Amino acid sequence: MNQTRTRSISLLFQLGGLALAVLFVTIILLLVDAQPMEAFRLIWEGATGNPTRIASVFVVWVPLLLVTCGLLATFTAGLWNIGIEGQITVGAIFTTGVMRLFLDTSISPVLVIIISMLAGMLGGALWAALAGILKTFGGVNEIFGGLGLNFIATALNIGLIFGAWSRPGIASMSGTEPFPEHFWLPTFQNFRLSLWSIGFAVLGLIIIYFLLQGTHFGLRLKAVGKGMKSAFRMGIPTWQHMMLSFVICGLFAGLTGAIQVTGVYHRLIPSISSGYGFMGLMIAMLINYQAIWLAPIALFFAALNIGGIQLPIVIKLDSALTGVLQGSLVLFILIMQGIKQRFVGKK
Amino acid sequence: MSGDIILFGLAGVIASGAPIVIAVIGETLTERAGVINLSLNGVILLSAMIGFWVAVETDSLFFGFLAGMVVGALVSTIVAFSSITLKQSQVAVGFILAITCRDLAYFLGNPIMGSQGPIMLSTSIPLLKDIPILGRLLFQQSLMTYLSIIMIGIAWFWIFKTRPGLMLQGIGEKPAAAYVRGANVQKMRYFYTIVGGALVGLAGPLYTLSVKPGWKGTITGLDGIGWIVLAITIFGGWNPIRAAFGAYLFAFLQWLGLVLQPYMTSIPSQVLQVAPFPLMILALLFVNMGNTEWMERLIASLPDTVRLGASKILRSMQSRQPGSLGTPFERQ
Secondary structure, eight states, X not given: OXXXXXXXXXXXXXXXHHHHHHHHHHHHHHHTTOOHHHHHXXXXXXXXXXXXXXXXXXXXXXXXXXXXXXXXXXXXXTOOOTTHHHHHHHHHHHXXXXXXXXXXXXXXXXXXXXXXXXXXXXXXXXXXXXXXXXXXXXXXXXXXXXXXXXXXXHHHHHHHHHTTTOOSSOOOTTOSOOOOGGGSOOOOTTSSOOHHHHHHHHHHHHHHHHHHHHSHHHHHHHHHHHOHHHHHHTTOOHHHHHHHHHHHHHHHHHHHHHHIIIIIISSOOTTTTTTHHHHHHHHHHHTTTOGGGHHHHHHHHXXXXXXXXXXXXXXXOOTHHHHHHHHHHHHHHHHHHHHHHHHTOOO | OOHHHHHHHHHHHHHHHHHHHHHHHHHHHHHHTTOOOTTHHHXXXXXXXXXXXXXXXXXXXXXXXXXXXXXXHHHHHHHHIIIIISOOOHHHHHHHHHHHHHHHHHHHHGGGTTOOOOOOOBOXXXXXXXXXXHHHHHSSSBHHHHHHHHHHHHHHHHHHHSHHHHHHHHHHHOXXXXXXXXXXXXXXXXHHHHHHHHHHHHHHHHIIIIISOSXXXXXXXXXXXXXXXXXXXXXXXXXXXXXXXXXXXHHHHHHHHHHHGGGOTTSOHHHHHTTHHHHHHHHHHHHHHTTSHHHHHHHHHSOHHHHHHHHHHHHHHOOOOOTTTTOOOOOO
16 A cells, blocks of 8 residues: 555656656747647657658667666666767777678678677677776776777777778768678668667667576675675675676677667768767666666657657757757656655655 | 967967866866766857857857856756755766757757857957067967966965865865864855856857857867866866866867877878877876775885885875765765
8 A cells, every 4th residue: 555655656756757858848849939749749750650760760779778788787886887888889890890801701791790799799898898997996987987988989980980991082971881781680671670689689688687686696786886885895896796797788888889880880980879878878867777667768769869850851940859858858857756755755 | 380380379279278277167166065067068068059149149248158157057056956955866967967958059059050159359468468478378368268267276276275165175075074163065065066067157158259169069069078177177186276287288189189180191180189088088097096905005015215206106196086076965
């Protein structure tokens, strides 16, 4: 009885946060003389209007889901892995690099794709481990180390696209020379969506859910996240667990980068991470670091991203609007949670 | 390259370092009070856009700068309210605002992209401007650049030489002790978060009205500055003078990248522009390494003669963050 009451109060506050976010965006739209209902309708249409758009939503859903899976590992260990963007980028770089090595060999393309994607995961894990090493051995807070590593990854990426891996004659922002079609992850006919990447995403979610909820390792990670000192006293090797959570997150980020290269763009582009890493951080906060709500919320964010594409085309509004909606949603839900804790009592 | 051109370039470094100096001082004040405001990247973009917009509409630079400060103060009020009053994670709120304000800037700024706006001109200081070298370097700048230089001294004096400054150090270092001595910790944290945010909000329009004139949406080239300011704040060890040094060093390295570009054609220009970032991490590493346990053990194991020198060098670089940085204060 009491439990259902607290749960419904919680829900009420969350809905309040949602309402405030929608209200905020409505006011913003009125400020620029746009019709809010028209904008919301366009976003919905843009995400669900036809099969191509729905497929595109899932193309975005996969990377969002995978990076957030990884971030759940670092968040559980109490770490703010802001370097996730760079980890995606380095994953994509490793994938591209290895695939380029095998371009003119007679090895079967399936094997090449598998090796390249594994290389991508390795790249992401290495970049994440670097942030972990900076933290544990250099005393550099993971937020600042991660931010710096993000910039370096971007520089490396652009350097390769315009330098060593530039398209013959025309180095440009459009990226490296596209890979031949037999090196692409197989997709549904006429869609960019690959059943393989959907499979990876679902598998990743299941793995991270059981790893964090059902294993001893997950439990120890949680102890490390709750407070380093007490975990240390309980005999849990703290820094090793933090490093491991970084590496796990990096594997997921690297896989994300690998999928963007092999399944979506079929080449390396300057903004290969597409900001999905930062968006993953927002999703993780919104689901309160629990894997259970990850799939639907990531789908919602992906739908907003794809739906927003219609805004500049049809009513000349900047598509950054959907980012404002996502951000204000996370912000208001967090604020409402704080208000609830302060005025209604804890939990 | 003749001396004149180098001097001209270095004067440019002082000018382009000005917004970073002001923002770093703002964040230093906030963090000294024990609050991390992570929203900087979004605040700088949003205040840059709105400051430019207001300056275009009112044809007044003053109102442009004022608008930027108001934006910074408002956003940091959200950070203060959710972290100090509601006790939510400062990092989480700051990060969300960093992203949301950036998108808000791009969305709201869409109609004014590429507009012509007022530009702040330089104001030479009579007599002083004629001093050889120094006059060209320091006294033929814009008013805001002068302000940024003066601000370094004021902030340093405030933090280390005044009573309220001592109190500020106290609420960041040991809030419980400061509270016992009669400091209103929560109120002061609000104050310094909002003042610091307002300074960060001043940096935005300083870009769009002076250093990089105009608003050009995503290609304005300001995305990322806020994150750098955060890194420089740590590099500066929460000391305004060292922080300013970090800001100028960053501006200098970026200028160097531009100057060296024609001589290093094999390196894409985009790479040289981000060259300061890895150096910044390296600097952070040196600043922090002395605080780690294994470093202390390593130094302790060195022979006496080397140990003194090594620990002295390390000590001179290292800095320790305010004791309660990022943690909420609760009265018992």
